[in-house]
Amino acid sequence: MAEIYANNARGKLASPVTSGDTSLPLQAGHSLIDPGDDWYRATLYRWEFTSEGIREFDHEIVKVTALSADTLTVERGLEGTTPQAFDPDTPVELRMTSGSLRDVVIPWRQVSGMPNLTRAVTQTLVAPPEIRDIDTWEIDASALSRHSGGSVALFEVVWWDDTTETIAANGGAATLSRAVDQPIGGTVSATVRALDDIGNASDSETVTANVIANSAPAGPIMIGAPTQTAKSGTFQASFSGATDPDGDPLTYTVTDPGVFTFAKASDIAEGEIVEVTTPEVEADTDVTFSVVAEDSQGAQSAVYSKTVTVLASQVVGVEMIATGGPGGTWGHIDEAGAAIASPTTSWFNGHPVFGGIGDITVDGQDMVEIPKFYWRRGTSAGGNPAWWINDRPMAGFTVHPAFVLDGVEVDSFQVGKYQASLSGGKLQSIPGVLPETDTAIAQLMSAAEARNVGGVEGFRMWHYDMWLAIQWLYLVEMASMDCKTATGEGRIAASGAANVDAADVAEATYRGMVGLWGNVAMSLDGVRTLSSVLERRTYNGGWNSAGEAVPNGGSFQYPITFRAGDEQFIADTFTATSDNTATLPDSRRWRGSGEYYPLVGGTSPDSGLWSVNCSYATAGSYNASTRIARIV
Incomplete structure (x- = not known):
């Protein structure tokens, strides 16, 4: 606690005080200060008029320890002065006194280092x-x-x-x-x-x-890129994880692209997606690229690298090692049909077809886009039935019919992410609603096409070829026909339909397509039975015989083996009841005699991705929905 000083600090008493008062009330407008944890000396004095002017004739020095609400808290009678009574308007001033001067006297040799004592x-x-x-x-x-x-x-x-x-x-x-x-x-x-x-x-x-000095950024840098990619194509890369000790903004710079071409090689933000173009190669080729983090002052981190294998083609397949259920015994094979270890989900995510499947919004509808692929049916190196998918044309492979529109190959098709609902006379694919049911197949088809107004084009009911393409993708990736075990039960054998994105409906999801089986059955275009023969039609074509008679005389059947060289999973041998001899545990029926149209997905315990019940008329109203789709 130290004595403090201030210039021109003064005031006047607001009311009388006695010699014993330790609180001195001040008039408003004074300039005295609050000493806080310190203190100062103040002088109260009387004055009178004389023939020579105003004269001070008596005073008292006090110690001020606080100022609150215009009231001083004081100790009375400092430096030998006598506590006494004072009238209103008595001046109160912060003055330098002999006592204060005496207390701050120091040797002259210390003057140059003396602190400033004015601490107001x-x-x-x-x-x-x-x-x-x-x-x-x-x-x-x-x-x-x-x-x-x-x-x-x-x-x-x-x-x-x-x-x-x-x-x-x-x-x-x-x-x-x-x-x-x-x-x-x-x-x-x-x-x-x-x-x-x-x-x-x-x-x-x-x-x-x-x-x-400025500190350089520190790693590690996480490089988001696939381990494999296709030739003459593109993949996406991103960079993250670097930090700067000084807190400077960071960007990333590709210092060595290898033989890749980066759409952006510098000033890349944290997590920013950069398109990378891959070269043409004759054989599988490992390409390494490098990146650093750079701060706003130009300092760079250590170099971090990633190796990506550029594949001449991306062929992957499965062989059916054993029949029987549920789902058969399967293994992955390479282009030559030789057995390989099953690729990881990450590998499939890097594949241009499987990894290229993704959500897209068109005309406000939640859709899933599926890239074009090529298929092959044959026999593996071990002599087993085999199914292959390739991302590009190659001898022995055929473009899947789902990617042919009016005789021309297209790069992709889109299918509704959710089972279809109805709004304003148009089918839609949105979450949080019940699926449309009890509407005739022909009406559902018209409601899907009703979206094609105001410049929007290509919408339709989903097609048999699209359904087959999804089955091919699922089988080759999952190496199983038992989708309920490999993926999830879905809403099967439940009472009534639930919202299209309900938790149990969403169990039956593959690569973003929700409710591919269960909840409600779904009608589709592109296949029918007529007089006990399967017929197919292209997206805009007429009906033609598929050259296949209905299996099991039009009754339910569960395939054990499948027709060679066929892309539509037609049973070669089958069991008439669901038992462990069946490779495909989903119920399938292609009804004979008349003209019938299919519902797929099903809602019974033996429903699944391959479930089909082709026994309905286009004019009938059934407890079924559909999916919208789009191809242009």
């Missing part, structure tokens, strides 16, 4: 103790004037090179800043004091900082 203003400085040679050093200065009603007006600063600057205060604070011009290993300093609006000043304070 207090000051706080906050500055980083280290600063980079490329930065601007900033000091947060704040101060408080103890003068009643006073305010801090400015800060005076003397920088390390004796440059002087005056900065106006705003609300008692200011930011003092200067660009660093000292070398790494040097220091910068600032000596600061605050002044209030009547000239009171704080103690001068000095802060310093060591000048340091």
Whole structure:
């Protein structure tokens, strides 16, 4: 607790005080200060008019320890003066007295280092103790004037090179800043004091900082890219994970692209997706590319690299090693039909077909886009029935019919992410609603095509060829026909339909397509039975015989083996009941005699991705929905 001083601090008593009072009431408008944790001396004095003017004839010195609500808290009778009564309007002034002078006398040899004793203003400085040679050093200065009603007006600063600057205060604070011009290993300093609006000043304070070098970004850098990719194609890469010790903004720079072409090679933001073009190769080729993180000052991290194998073609297949259920015994095979270890989900995600399946929004509808692929049916190196998918044309492979529109190959088709619902006379694919049911197949087909207005084109009911393409993709990736075990039960054998994205409906999801089986059966275009023969039609073509008689005389059947060279999973041998001899555990029926149209997916315990019941008329109204699709 120290004695403090202030310039021009004065006031007057607001009411009488006795010699024993330790609280002195002041009139409003005084300039006396609150000493806070310190104290100061004040003088009360009487005066009178004489022929020579106004004369002070009596006084008392008090010790002021607090000021609150215009009332001083004091100790009476300092320096031998006598406590006494005073009238209103008695002056009260903060004066330098003999006692205060006596208490601060110091040897003259110490004057040069004497602190500023005028402490009616207090000051706080906050500055980083280290600063980079490329930065601007900033000091947060704040101060408080103890003068009643006073305010801090400015800060005076003397920088390390004796440059002087005056900065106006705003609300008692200011930011003092200067660009660093000292070398790494040097220091910068600032000596600061605050002044209030009547000239009171704080103690001068000095802060310093060591000048340091800029720190380079640190890894590791996580490189998001597939391990395999197709030739003459593209894949997506992203970079993340680097940090900067100085907190500078970071970007990523590709320092060595290998033989890849990056759509963007510098100033790549954290997590930004960059398209990468792959070269034409004659054989599978490993390509390594490198990347660094770079801060806003140009400093770079260590180099991180990723190797991606560019495949001449991306052929993958499955062989049926054993029949029987549920789902058969399957193994993955390569292009030559030789057995291979089953690829990981990550590998399939990097495949241009499987990994290219993704969500897309068209005309406000949630759709899933499926890229074009080529198929082959044959025999594996081990002599087993085999199914292959390839991402590009190749001898022995045929483009899947789902990607042929009016005789021309297209790059993809889109299918509704959800079972179809109806709004405003148009079929839709959106979550959170019940599927449309009890509507005739022909009406559902028209409601799907009703979306093709206002420049929108290509919408239709989903097609048999699309359904087959999804089955091919599922079988080759999952190596099983038992979708309920490999993926999830789905809403089978439940009472009534649930919302298209309900939890149990969503169990039957493959690569973003929700409810591929269960909840409600779904009608589709492109296949029928007529007079006990299967007929098919292309997207816009007429009906033609598929050359297949209905299996099992039009009754239910469960395939054990399948026709060779066929892409539509027609049974070669089958069982008439669901038992462990069946390779495909889903019920299938192609009704004979008349003209019938299919519902797929099913809702019974033996329903699944391959379930079909082709026994309905187009004009009939059934407890079934469909899916919208689009191809252009």
